[in-house]
Amino acid sequence: MLPPPPDTENEVNNTTVTGQTPVSENRLLQWFNRSMDDIAKPPTISLHGIQCFGSTAYHVITATGVHYDCGCVINYDGALVQFTNRTHPNPLNPPAVYVAYFSTFGALAWHLLLFDESVANLYGPILAKHAIDYDKNDGKIVGRNLRTKVCHFVRARILSTFHCLSIRSNQDEACILFNRCFERMAFLTCDQLQNSWIKPIYTTLVDVLKAEQEYQNQIFYPVYQTLAEHKKYVNSLQLESQLQTNLQDYITRMPIIIRFLHFKTELGNPNHSKMPLNILRNFLNSTDFLKMTKIIYDLSQFYILLHYTYAQLIERDEFSEITLRVLYERGQKRFNTTYNFDNRNECNNHMLIIENGIKAVNLYHKFTDGLIQPGACDATQRFFTIGHDTLVSYLVTTGNNDEGDIIMRILRVFVDYHNSLLISIENEMDNENYNGHHVLKTLVKKIVSKEISVLQIGHDNHSVITLDDNDFYWIEQLSQASLKCDEEYFPTSSTQLDFDFLYVQSYIIRTYLLHCRINYRQIDQKYQCYVRRKTIDETTTSDMDKIDLNEIYSVLLSHDQLETEWNFLKEMSLDKLYEGRNLLRQITITLQHYSDDLSQKYLYEFVRIIDNENNLLEQVKRCQIKNFQLCYITNVRDLYEKSMNDFQYLFTDVSHLLRIPLDKELSFELNQILKTELIDIEYQDQIDKLQVDIQMITDFLNVLQKNESILLHQSTQSLKETCEILMIESRILSLLPVAIKCENYVSLTIQLIQVRSILQERTITISEIETNIWKEDFDTDINQNPWSKILKETDRVTRFRDCSMRFATFFQYRTRFAAFSLT
Structure with a gap:
């Protein structure tokens, strides 16, 4: 191994001035001898219940749960794949994680090299079987036996860490980093009292998080920051002439091109540990998922189409045989014969929704390599790509957690990740380190704490944290441009880089992260099959x-x-x-x-x-x-x-799912509320007050009619709660019982129209009486028989009452859309 730059010759030789080597002081030699003794012992490896060092998973190693390699995945471009349910930034990130994985998988390689029982120790208890047995592993393997597969699996991960670190600079610098980090780790291991974070195993999450942070602070970044000095020392040993030395010095002083890798590397520098940058770290660790969250729109529309729009189109005995193509054809027949012209035009979009849904599921299949939920082996299940001939039972919710429900299971992964990211932002903003960011804290608290229904998201196609290539490119450019150049405008390889991380974090929060949490549980329900039954309640x-x-x-x-x-x-x-x-x-x-x-x-x-x-x-x-x-x-x-x-x-164009009558107790309760709050009020001939209530009812009915498609999707949910989620504001909502569901839409509408007709009748009555009084003031005849005047007035009131009844009846039986607008 490459030694550090020596201070004295005795230090290099590790001897005293008398030429003797004191065993008590040669700690490195003691550590080496102890390691050789440990290797000579029979292997007794049992890592069950142990926390994974460097893993992105907050889980212990178990044979049927999370293995060590489940949270130690590096993708093709060298980024660390984050575990799906991790809500806090990982202390170890590239490039420091490359050195850590080289060490851990290197230890597994030594175990495979030295012991015959190594395959049984690693395959299953420590490494995931499904990852080792995966048939589509890249590269050619000579031999198909289990030991060959295990060795290839470990070797591939060791080489990938070395190559990823070499790509960032070159192989020489990668070798220097590896060697110096190993030496420093061995040196700190000798002093267990001062470096208590170095342990053979970690049993608690707190210990492993502390160890990962200390690994960056005391091992990797001290070496990384002095890399230029070590490289200069190596060059001085290798260069043979002064001309080569001058040329190498010239190359070293050449300005470097600032890349996004420099920004992410400096973000993990312990010099910035006191800055509140966890939101930025978590965001950058989530970029892969945030590029995929756009499919939430297509998946939510796909799920709603199958479970609500196409509900009750399949009988129970044929449920396992109907394909997506057959269901679409049935849906077209239903819409073209039952619904009005506008809804028949809407059904033209159903094929587009299905096409986008199929693309979304297949895109996720490619993203996760066929796993429904990346991560723990016990929570992972492989699924297949879908098409128009896929069985509906494979896509929709059936109530069986082990079968089907592909759309909701994928949707749940992304929505939970979206919500966990927002929760971590909200919790981070409560930290006292953000006390100076009052405006940003207020924005986050007011927006992130709210919740939006996935129904609204599927309808409006917004309110999801998502990134496209242009967004990510702009973030990279902004990060690179945030470099602080106080004196050195052309930084070299030896320059200590410093970026304005707080500005970049603030920009990302304001631009991309001010969203509400998503609630998908309202639409998560079993597919409703059609059940043939005798309609006893409905008489024809x-x-x-x-x-x-x-x-x-x-x-x-x-x-x-x-x-x-x-x-x-x-x-x-x-x-x-x-x-x-x-x-x-x-x-x-x-x-x-x-x-x-x-x-x-x-x-x-x-x-x-x-x-x-x-x-x-x-x-x-x-x-x-x-x-x-x-x-x-x-x-x-x-x-x-x-x-x-x-x-x-009046409601021939309304789906039958919204025509369920209210039960008698609930109907009586609603009638009493409307009578008390709207009908029996003492208006005292105040037409303006009456007109305000009439307009309030009309506006509420118009809003319900506008959101009728959403009410159809939420037919089994509370109408009051659904309106609150849709942010519908009306005093009528405060009067409605929570037990009224969206399926009672027609019954509620009819009752509100009746109440409005009564109020309109009162308005006309007051206007007619005022008109009669105004006329009689001018037509008073002193000689007129007073009894005749009373009879005429009585006759006018009688005629008006008949007219009012006909007027109210007209309002009840006019077409529905006309009934929603005052004439």
Whole structure:
């Protein structure tokens, strides 16, 4: 090994002035003898439960979990591949990590060279089997036995560290760095009391992090900073003439080209350890992943399309046989026949979403070399590239953690990485070292602490931390330009470089990292298969014909009865119509089994006969079903059915997933809230206040209609919580119960339209009364009969009430989009 520049000749020879070699003082010789004794002993290697020195994984070594090599991966361009769930910057980074890996994998190589049992000791317990057995390892291996594979695996990692370090400068400088670092490590190992961080094994995370930091501070960077001196000393020994010496001095004094590698190397320099630069270090360690996070957009749209837009298009018994191509064809048929023109135009984008989703999954497959989640062996599973003929069961969530769910599993990796990066930034900003950055701390605290739904991300295509090649190129140029040149404008190889790291970090935070955390759990659910069942709750005309009643129960109501006694059905909510229709059908089926003529009996009387406990009668009264004669029961059921169809006609273009009626308890609660908060308020003839509430309802309905596609994707989630995630602001949201889901969208809309119609009727009533008073002030006749005036006023109010009822009915039955805009 290359010795340090000697101070005295005795120091070189390690002897006293008398020529004797004191064994007690020759610590290096003691260390060498002790090492030889250890090598001669039988190997007893057991690293289970030990922390990995230099690894990017915060896990102990286990045979079925994380192995040593899982967190020690260097990619083709010499960058250290970061473990996916590591939230803090790794203390060891290139180029210091090259020396550390050369040492650790070199120790494994010595073990393979000296002991016959080495393969059994390394293959599985320490090194990952799947990495050694991987068939696509580059390079040609002579022999296919297990020992050859293990030796090739270790040899490749030793040589890769040497080559990566040589590429940064040259082979001579790489050899000097390796030799001097080994010597310094051996020298510090002799003094265990002063250098307690040097241990054979590390059992705690704190110890290994401290050791990695000390390795940089006391071993690598002291050697790296004096590399020019060591190189000069070696050149002085090798050069044979003064001319060669002068030429070498001239070459040494030539200015160097500042590259991004210099910036990253100096970032790990212990001289900057007191500066708050962990965010910058973590960001630069994450560049590979940040270049891939752009596929979050395509994956989220792909997942939403399959699980929500194409929900219930596959029956359970055929779920394992349907391909992506078949599902797309079914989706096209459904959209082209069910939805309106705008939605049929939207379905043209479905193929584009599928194509982008396929590209995203295959791109991730290439990025991770076919692993769903890089890292721990027990959490890693290989997956395959996909195409249009891939089974849907392989892509969607099925509830089985070991099968399928490829899209969400990949999406979860990127979103968790995105969120962990933001959490680390937020935690770092709470450090007292950032007290002088008040503006930046405020921005990070207000933005990073918030959360955005992946639904909004898939809809708007923004709010994800991502880098493209242009962004990364600009960061490199900015980093190189941040070099501080106080006196030396043309730095040489011996110049101590200093960069403005804080400025670069501040720029990166302001430009790329001010984003919200992403919430993907709202859309993470099993694919809903279509289940064939008999629709007992929904009655159609054909269903009614199956209930064969005698003609005595099919008497038609007169026109006067319809206008006076049954006109209230036009104002009844859809939920009560739905429940009332079901109760009448149940009563009709019961009536079918009575052979006696009960046509002249009234409904309540018959209900008491068939229900002794009066539970059914209470339900009938709660649904506001009138006590009519049973001879009209068929006609009354027709009226309920027609009233429901009138309501549903307003929403023919709305998906069936948003038409689920509210249950009776929730519907009653909502009616009471709307009545208390909006209808029963004492407006005191204040038209302006009424118009404000009317406009509030209209705006809220318009916003819901605009986000109807998102509500469809969130059909099983709370409507109130979904609106809060979408940052919809309205006082109506504070009134809605949390139990109302997005699937109750139609029922809620109808109730709000009814409330708005009542408020509009009040507005017209107040305006009409004010107009009448204004006219009567000018048309007062002293000789006019006072009783005539009262009769005329009463007649006007009666006429207006009829007009108002027709006006309210008009608002209920107009087309839906027109209903959302005030005329």
